[in-house]
Amino acid sequence: MTLASTAATGALSGQSQLVIENVFKQFGEGPGAVTAVDHVSFDVKPGEFVSVIGPSGCGKSTLFNIIGGLLDEYSGNVMIERERIAGPHKAVGMVFQEESTFPWRNVVENVAFPLELQGVNKSERLDRAHHFIDLVGLKGFEKLMPSALSGGMRQRVSIARTLVSGPQILLMDEPFAALDEQTRLLLGDKITQIQQDLNQTTLLITHNLTEAVQLSDRIVVMTYRPGKVKRIVNIDLPRPRTSDVVSSDAFGHYVAEIWADLREEASRGMADSESARRASSRG
């Protein structure tokens, strides 16, 4: 058993809200089959912020979709409060990387949408929507259409729309990928604050190392394809935490330590695409 798998299995014995146990997913059959997720195990405890980091193509979004109940053909278990999930779970809220606001609805109508589906009456819907708009720092923008907002503001609308229905577990797949570094750091502060205020159990999928260290209690480092758990690192930086932490020595040490692992995996990914390119130019 490797060090990583010992750590992952050991973590399963605590009081976990979300348990990922031996999850395996392959696309296709025969020689062209791709193993996207290879026996991945880790857990997330109540109120904990865990990030999954790994190079492009290592199976992060596949894992995200499995945990969110959007991909049901896989082996292993995803358990929420000790029950194996079958399809999307009501305790889970998801934020996707892609633009996902409704362009024909203004900010408050976007954020209140899940409450409309739940049949919540209008005045309560508006109250709750305003509360979360305020939390993500969009007070004053309620009546604007998404087209009048920046990319970072639209992403905050998506986050508020996910938070408004009070998910016990927040899943986010590269929610800040399209943002510039300053916006990313500041939005990270908002997320940290919300997560701490609501004691929100959070799983973030990212390929951004500084973002992962800034936000997380633990980081699951994945290998390049097939995506296995390479290592799980505890981030013992003080909380409450703000983006100022990025200038501390301890932060730099975590980044350097995890980068050594990530570089190895990213290099394998680069070598793989280089040999595929050569093979296709020969053929």
Ligand SMILES: Nc1ncnc2c1ncn2[C@@H]1O[C@H](COP(=O)(O)OP(=O)(O)OP(=O)(O)O)[C@@H](O)[C@H]1O
């Ligand atoms: N629906 C699918 N059909 C076939 N192969 C797929 C499918 N979805 C993903 N894959 C393959 O599985 C592997 C993992 O893809 P995935 O999207 O999970 O990676 P990722 O880590 O999220 O990458 P990125 O950082 O670029 O978003 C890739 O090789 C991809 O081509």
Ligand SMILES: [Mg+2]
């Ligand atoms: Mg992805």
